[in-house]
Amino acid sequence: MAFEDVHWTRQGVPILRGLSFTIPANQVTAIVGLTGSGKSTIAKLLLRLEGVTTGRVTLNGHDLCNVTHNALRSNVNYVEQTPQFFESKSVAHNLGYATASTGKLAGQELVEEAAKLGHIYDAIKEKPEGRYWLVFGLRSTFSGGEQHRIAISRALLKPKPLLVLDEATSALDSATEERVMESIRKHCGTVTTTVIIAHRLSTVKQADQIVVIDKGQVAQVGTHTTLYADKEGIYSRLWAASGVTDGSGT
Numbered sequence: 001m002a003f004e005d006v007h008w009t010r011q012g013v014p015i016l017r018g019l020s021f022t023i024p025a026n027q028v029t030a031i032v033g034l035t036g037s038g039k040s041t042i043a044k045l046l047l048r049l050e051g052v053t054t055g056r057v058t059l060n061g062h063d064l065c066n067v068t069h070n071a072l073r074s075n076v077n078y079v080e081q082t083p084q085f086f087e088s089k090s091v092a093h094n095l096g097y098a099t100a101s102t103g104k105l106a107g108q109e110l111v112e113e114a115a116k117l118g119h120i121y122d123a124i125k126e127k128p129e130g131r132y133w134l135v136f137g138l139r140s141t142f143s144g145g146e147q148h149r150i151a152i153s154r155a156l157l158k159p160k161p162l163l164v165l166d167e168a169t170s171a172l173d174s175a176t177e178e179r180v181m182e183s184i185r186k187h188c189g190t191v192t193t194t195v196i197i198a199h200r201l202s203t204v205k206q207a208d209q210i211v212v213i214d215k216g217q218v219a220q221v222g223t224h225t226t227l228y229a230d231k232e233g234i235y236s237r238l239w240a241a242s243g244v245t246d247g248s249g250t
């Protein structure tokens with residue numbers, strides 16, 4: 001996929017200003033930048049929840065605006081900051097819904113396997129109704145981080161060619177986040193193009209490519225090692241501002 005000189009303006013205010021970068025197939029691309037720099041807008045353009053003002057977002061060279069919403073939906077898993085659930089349905093139903101497009105919800109075995117991959121299995125079983133997977137009212141029953149893990153489990157239950165994670169692990173503690181990210185890497189492996197939007201820089205260290213956005217423009221593109229080595233670059237400054245080191249001792 002690629003962004004080709006993309007501009008996105010709202011109420012006369014330019015938000016994305018001539019953005020160009022590629023998202024290599026079947027690799028992990030991370031998008032980082034200060035708050036308000038335009039990261040979530042990039043996700044929305046990828047998902048066609050918004051349209052570009054000028055420029056193109058392409059998939060295999062074809063303008064994404066020619067891809068139908070249905071085709072896109074069946075090819076993209078999107079884990080957003082506030083995951084959507086059916087509140088009147090059980091946790092098993094919400095997870096099994098991953099295969100709804102086949103006309104059938106996933107069975108219990110697949111649901112449990114996915115919950116294990118997303119590291120939410122134990123938390124579900126600990127609920128009084130969890131034994132039967134009949135936990136209802138997910139938003140009032142599970143914490144923000146648990147809801148994210150349920151949403152990630154649902155995405156892992158039925159991997160699709162594109163996975164977009166928008167701050168999907170930000171509510172987890174670092175150790176749990178690392179385990180969940182490892183699951184995503186292992187399970188999606190080389191069959192999924194993954195785009196991760198994250199504030200916490202440790203989340204993106206392992207990405208194949210990191211795109212640094214500054215005020216709606218691409219400031220830097222590279223791996224953690226190359227970007228971190230550039231001490232004048234925004235990426236290094238974001239690390240310095242985060243108050244933690246990257247663990248390399250440099």
Ligand SMILES: Nc1ncnc2c1ncn2[C@@H]1O[C@H](COP(=O)(O)OP(=O)(O)OP(=O)(O)O)[C@@H](O)[C@H]1O
Pocket residue numbers: 010011015033034035036037038039040041042
């Ligand atoms: N629909 C909209 N109408 C007007 N302005 C918008 C709209 N959506 C986003 N913006 C503005 O565009 C800018 C970029 O927003 P965006 O959510 O993409 O940033 P972000 O980098 O994801 O921020 P954060 O890290 O805080 O989530 C912000 O200034 C935001 O207020």
